[in-house]
Amino acid sequence: MYAVLQKALERADKAGIATFVMPNREYLVAVKSEGGILHTLHWADEIRDPHAEIDDLPQQVRPADRELRMAEQLIDSLGMDWHPSDFHDTYHEKVRELVEAKKKGASVEEAEQPAEATNVIDLMDALQASVDRAKSRKGRTSGRTRSASKKATADRRAGSGTKP
Helix, strand or coil: CCHHHHHHHHHCCCEEEEEEEEEEEEEEEEEEEEECCCCCCCCCHHHHHCCCCCCCCCCCCCHHCCCCCHHHHHEEEEECCHHHHHHHCCCHHHHHHHHHHHHHCCCCCCEEEEECCCCCHHHHHHHHHHHHHHHHHHHHHHCCCCCHHHHHHHHHHHHCCCCC
């Protein structure tokens, strides 16, 4: 899946914005394909040269055309204008709420661990279903045809002189 995401982002000339939580905090990351390696945003003290750190970086992989087309459709259908204020650190907020509750004497109990997943998911089927859902949501909200939407995107790009 790494190779599919990397190639689809490269073809779309887009970056992905996401959040993820590691043991102590939540991170906001930009994922962009560049030179065959996906880059994320890091703090200055976290920056290292991957070639110096990892002896056996994976070789270039050629994803199947079908997988790549579906990944590109998903990226296109989930695309939106970037507004940094739309994102905030929910993990940090939850930790602050727990600290405040503890300061007020409330009992803070550990959450139950999620149940083990037992069903095996075909990633291609899941990706196709996600593309289909995103297309149907986009169609309901915009009221425009896909070709009109693509033309509008092309017009915006041509008029602004920049890429989204």
